[in-house]
Amino acid sequence: MKVALVQKKYYGNTKKTIKKTVKSIKKASIKGCQLVVLQELHQSEYFCQYEDTSLFKYANSWEKDVKFWSKVAKEYNIVLVTSLFEKRTEGLYHNTAVVFEKDGSIAGRYRKMHIPDDPGFYEKFYFTPGDLGFEPIETSIGKLGVLICWDQWYPEAARIMTLKGAELLIYPTAIGWFDEDSQEEKTRQLESWITIQRSHAIANGVPLLSCNRVGFEKDNSGAIDGIHFWGNSFVCDPQGSIIAQAGIRNEILYADIDMQRTKEVRDIWPFLRDRRVEAYGNLLKRYCD
Amino acid sequence: MKVALVQKKYYGNTKKTIKKTVKSIKKASIKGCQLVVLQELHQSEYFCQYEDTSLFKYANSWEKDVKFWSKVAKEYNIVLVTSLFEKRTEGLYHNTAVVFEKDGSIAGRYRKMHIPDDPGFYEKFYFTPGDLGFEPIETSIGKLGVLICWDQWYPEAARIMTLKGAELLIYPTAIGWFDEDSQEEKTRQLESWITIQRSHAIANGVPLLSCNRVGFEKDNSGAIDGIHFWGNSFVCDPQGSIIAQAGIRNEILYADIDMQRTKEVRDIWPFLRDRRVEAYGNLLKRYCD
Numbered sequence: 001m002k003v004a005l006v007q008k009k010y011y012g013n014t015k016k017t018i019k020k021t022v023k024s025i026k027k028a029s030i031k032g033c034q035l036v037v038l039q040e041l042h043q044s045e046y047f048c049q050y051e052d053t054s055l056f057k058y059a060n061s062w063e064k065d066v067k068f069w070s071k072v073a074k075e076y077n078i079v080l081v082t083s084l085f086e087k088r089t090e091g092l093y094h095n096t097a098v099v100f101e102k103d104g105s106i107a108g109r110y111r112k113m114h115i116p117d118d119p120g121f122y123e124k125f126y127f128t129p130g131d132l133g134f135e136p137i138e139t140s141i142g143k144l145g146v147l148i149c150w151d152q153w154y155p156e157a158a159r160i161m162t163l164k165g166a167e168l169l170i171y172p173t174a175i176g177w178f179d180e181d182s183q184e185e186k187t188r189q190l191e192s193w194i195t196i197q198r199s200h201a202i203a204n205g206v207p208l209l210s211c212n213r214v215g216f217e218k219d220n221s222g223a224i225d226g227i228h229f230w231g232n233s234f235v236c237d238p239q240g241s242i243i244a245q246a247g248i249r250n251e252i253l254y255a256d257i258d259m260q261r262t263k264e265v266r267d268i269w270p271f272l273r274d275r276r277v278e279a280y281g282n283l284l285k286r287y288c289d
Numbered sequence: 290m291k292v293a294l295v296q297k298k299y300y301g302n303t304k305k306t307i308k309k310t311v312k313s314i315k316k317a318s319i320k321g322c323q324l325v326v327l328q329e330l331h332q333s334e335y336f337c338q339y340e341d342t343s344l345f346k347y348a349n350s351w352e353k354d355v356k357f358w359s360k361v362a363k364e365y366n367i368v369l370v371t372s373l374f375e376k377r378t379e380g381l382y383h384n385t386a387v388v389f390e391k392d393g394s395i396a397g398r399y400r401k402m403h404i405p406d407d408p409g410f411y412e413k414f415y416f417t418p419g420d421l422g423f424e425p426i427e428t429s430i431g432k433l434g435v436l437i438c439w440d441q442w443y444p445e446a447a448r449i450m451t452l453k454g455a456e457l458l459i460y461p462t463a464i465g466w467f468d469e470d471s472q473e474e475k476t477r478q479l480e481s482w483i484t485i486q487r488s489h490a491i492a493n494g495v496p497l498l499s500c501n502r503v504g505f506e507k508d509n510s511g512a513i514d515g516i517h518f519w520g521n522s523f524v525c526d527p528q529g530s531i532i533a534q535a536g537i538r539n540e541i542l543y544a545d546i547d548m549q550r551t552k553e554v555r556d557i558w559p560f561l562r563d564r565r566v567e568a569y570g571n572l573l574k575r576y577c578d
Contacts (some may be wrong), residue, residue: 019451132391133568153560155409155444155492156569164577188528190493199488202481203444240484271442274403277574279422280445283572286564288453 001141003035003110005253007233007246009215010045017042022072024252029076030253034102034141037081037211039233040149041095044085046213046229050221051125057086064104065100074104079139080097081146083172086111088128095127097172100136104285112148113157120178121225123141123150136166142259145222146207148175154209156283158200162272163245167259169206174213175240190230200242205238205266207257215247231233238265290430293317293326294542296522296535298504299334302407303347307332311361313541318365320543323391323430324531326370328501328522329438329463333374335502335518339510340407340414349374353444355395362395368428370435370500371462375400377417380450384416386435386461388426397426400447401437407512409467412439427454431548434495436575438462441482441499445572447489451561463502479519487529494527495556496546501539527554 006024023040023135035188041047043065047055065084073080076146079102086096095112111130134157136143136261151157152171161169175193177186187192214231234245235255244255266272282288296312300306312332314423319324330336332354337346354373368391375385400419404412423446425432434455440446441460450458464482469473487493490497503520523534524544533544555561569578 022459036409043517048551057296062431071507113565118557118559128567134571151486153492153558154564155448155488156564156572159444160571160577163571163574182450188530191530192528195484196488198489199444199485199492203442203487211310213378237477239481241477267409269442272576274405274439276402276418276444279402279575280449282423282449282452283445284566284569286566287561288449 001035001230002031002033002259003037003209003235003255003257004031004033004247005037005209005211005233005235006042007211007214007231007251009213009250010217014044014146015045017037025072025076025078025080027058028252028254029078033078033254035079037170037209038172039211039213040083040172041085042083042172045187046174046217046227048126049217049219050223050225051122052221054212055126056093059085059093062087067193069098070100070104070106070211073100073102077102079107079141079158080172081172083148093126093132095123095148097148099146101139106275107139108135110135110146110148111139113150114134114150114154116150120227134164135158136161136164137195142167144219145169147171149175149285152197155200155203158204160167162204164239165167166256167206167262169200169204169208171208173210174229176213178228179225194232194234198236198242201236201238203264203271204239205269205271207261208234209235218254237261290324290546290550291322292498292523292544292546293320293322294326294328294498294500294522294535295331296503296540296542297327298539299500299506303333306404312363314365314367317541317543318367318488320388320389322400323365324368324370325476326459326498327372327461328500328502329372330374331461333371335463335506335516336506337412337415338409338506338516339512340411344415345382348374348382352374357394358387359389359395362389362391362488366391368430370394371458371463372437381417382415383387383419384437385533386437388433388435390428396477397424398428399406399424399435399437401442403439405439409508409516417550423449425450425453431456433574434458438464441486443494444489447493449482451493456495456551457546458489458493458495458497458500462499463518465502466518467516468514472507479521481523483523485560487525487531490525490527491529492560494551494558495561496524496550498524498527498544503539527551
C-alpha cells in the first residue's frame with residue numbers, strides 16, 4: 001500500500017499553508033497513494049508557544065475545516081489523516097485528528113489524550129485532554145491507530161490501539177529544537193523521538209507512520225527565540241526498521257507498506273501471546289508509593 | 290557510578306565458564322566498579338535449544354550456586370546481578386535473577402515473568418512463569434529494576450518497575466541469530482532488540498543496562514545448527530542514548546552512569562506527569578475483541 005506523509009513549514013498564514021498542503025495531497029494522489037497523513041495542526045502556525053486567548057481564533061473555523069478536508073479527501077480519492085483545532089463549545093477545545101474516507105465521509109476522529117506543557121509548548125492552556133479514549137478508526141484501507149505528538153512517548157497508547165486491532169500506528173506531530181540547547185542535546189532528543197516510536201512498532205508488530213512539522217517558527221511573546229521543527233518524518237515496518245525518512249525541509253515522504261508483514265513478524269516474535277496481564281494492575285496507578 | 294557487564298561465551302562446561310566469569314568480576318572490581326551484571330544463565334550453556342528432562346540437571350546446584358555467588362559478591366565488594374536456574378521443588382523451576390549486596394547478603398531476586406517459546410528457545414518447557422511480580426530490588430547503590438531477556442520486549446514490565454521506584458533497568462539476556470536468516474533479517478532483529486530497550490530508558494527516564502551472551506552454541510538435538518548469540522551488550526542513559534556498547538566477542542563492558550541525569554531528563558520531559566491512568570484499563574486485557 002502506497003502512503004504519503006506531507007511534511008511542511010508554516011507559510012506565514014493559514015490560507016497559503018493550506019493551499020500548499022492541498023497541492024502536496026494532489027501530487028501524492030497522482031502517485032497512487034491511498035493514504036495521506038498531515039502533520040499536527042497543519043492549517044496554522046504552531047500557536048502553543050505562549051498562552052494568549054486571541055489564539056483560540058484558530059478554532060473558529062472548526063466546522064468549516066472539517067467540511068473543507070472532507071472535500072479534499074473526496075476530490076483526490078484518498079484516506080486522509082488531518083490534525084485540527086476542535087472547538088467543542090466556548091472555552092472547550094481539543095487537539096483532534098479527523099480521518100476522512102476516500103468518499104469524503106468522516107471515518108472517525110481521535111482527540112489527543114496526552115497533553116504536554118513545557119516552555120514553548122503550552123498545550124494544557126489550549127487543549128482539553130481527549131475523552132474518546134484510544135479507539136482505532138476503521139477505514140477502507142485498514143484500522144488506523146491515530147495518536148498525536150505527545151502520545152508518542154507513551155507505550156500504553158500504542159499498546160491499547162493494537163489490542164483494539166489497529167493495523168497501522170499514525171502520529172501527526174510538531175516537535176523541534178530550541179537554539180539554546182547544545183548540538184549533543186539536540187541529537188539525543190531527535191534520536192529519542194525516533195527510537196520511542198520505532199519501539200511501538202516493535203512491541204506491537206505493526207507499521208508506524210510519523211509526520212512531523214518542519215521550519216522555524218518565532219515565539220511572538222519573545223520569551224524564547226522560537227522552535228526549529230525538526231522534520232525527520234518517517235515510516236517503519238513492524239520490526240521498527242525505517243523504510244522511509246524525510247530530511248529537515250519541505251517534503252512529501254512516500255513509502256510502500258507491506259500489510260502482510262505484521263503476521264509474519266508476530267508469528268516469529270509473538271509478544272502479544274506472553275503478556276502477563278494479571279500482573280499489570282500497577283499500570284493503572286500514577287505511582288506506586 | 291562505575292558499572293561492568295560481563296559478556297561471555299560458554300566455555301564447554303560450567304566449571305570453566307564460572308571460573309572465567311569470576312576472573313572478569315575480579316577485574317571489574319579492581320577497576321572500581323560498584324555494580325557487575327552477568328548475562329542470562331551465565332553458569333551454563335543456553336540449554337533451552339531443545340526439550341530434554343536431563344537438562345534440569347543444571348538446576349540441581351541451585352542452593353550451592355546462590356552461596357557461591359554470594360561469596361563472590363562479598364570477596365570483590367560489589368553489587369552483583371546473577372542469572373540462575375532455580376529449582377523450587379521437583380518439577381518446578383524458574384529463570385531467576387539473584388542480586389547480591391556488597392557484603393554477600395541477598396538483596397533480592399526476580400523470577401522471569403515473560404517466558405518465550407520459539408524454535409531454539411523452548412523456555413516454556415523449562416521455566417514456570419515468575420510469581421513475584423515486577424518488584425525493584427533495593428541495594429546500597431540504588432533500586433534495581435531487574436528483568437530478564439524476553440521481558441525486554443514488554444514496555445509494561447519496565448513501566449511497572451519505574452512506577453515502583455526503579456532507578457536503573459537491568460536485563461541479563463541470551464539472544465542471537467540463526468544461520469538460516471538473511472543478513473537483512475539479522476540486522477533488523479539486532480536493531481529491534483537495541484531499539485526496544487533504549488525505548489524503555491526513554492519512556493521511563495532511567496538508565497538501562499543490557500548484558501547479552503556471545504558465541505556460537507550448537508543445538509545438540511540437530512533440529513537447527515545452533516544459535517550465534519549476538520553480544521552487543523550496552524548501557525544507555527535516561528534519553529536512550531548509548532554510552533557504551535560491546536562487540537560480538539568476550540568482553541567486559543564498562544560504563545560510568547550519572548545517577549543525577551534522571552531528574553534532569555524527567556524535568557524537561559515529564560512523561561510520568563501526563564499518563565492517562567484512568568484510560569489504561571484495556572492494558573489488563575489479553576485482546577479487546
